[in-house]
Amino acid sequence: MHILLDQLEINILTPDNDDLKRIENLAKATGDINGLSPVDLDVLALAMSIDGGIATDDHRVQNVAESAGIYWIPVIGEGISEKWDWIMKCRGCGKIWPSEMDIVSRECDDCGSEIRLVRK
Numbered sequence: 001m002h003i004l005l006d007q008l009e010i011n012i013l014t015p016d017n018d019d020l021k022r023i024e025n026l027a028k029a030t031g032d033i034n035g036l037s038p039v040d041l042d043v044l045a046l047a048m049s050i051d052g053g054i055a056t057d058d059h060r061v062q063n064v065a066e067s068a069g070i071y072w073i074p075v076i077g078e079g080i081s082e083k084w085d086w087i088m089k090c091r092g093c094g095k096i097w098p099s100e101m102d103i104v105s106r107e108c109d110d111c112g113s114e115i116r117l118v119r120k
Contacts, residue, residue: 015045023048023068030067031086031120032060044070085120 015023023045027033036044040061047054053071056062059080065072066083073079088097092113106115 013046013050015042015049019045019049023064026067027064030063030084031088031117032064034117035060036064044068047071086117087120088115089118090115 020041023041024033027036027041027044040058043054043056044061044064046052047065047070048068053073054061054065055073055075056065057075057077057079062072062074062080063083064070066080089095090108090111090113092108093111095108095110097115107113108115
């Protein structure tokens with residue numbers, strides 16, 4: 001049996017570019033951008049644009065939602081208890097990269113040690 005979407009009264013929404021850019025910038029500022037998928041960013045931007053909430057167990061999504069003032073609830077787990085900011089930092093020399101920068105190699109170009117995502 002085929003049911004048409006309009007028979008179910010389902011609305012398909014997409015976020016506008018301004019809201020998507022605001023969420024991307026916020027995710028860069030918190031350091032979560034590299035761990036979020038395009039769908040994660042769309043969901044966050046749409047929730048912000050319609051003043052809605054989201055249900056998720058993804059801690060990065062929860063962290064950005066918290067930073068954006070978007071209401072969120074966990075599905076199964078307890079969810080985050082506080083907002084965190086992240087940075088990329090070398091384990092050896094301590095060099096820090098901007099959180100929005102795409103790190104191609106996980107090896108420090110100064111000392112060769114591992115680059116890790118750490119809490120600010």
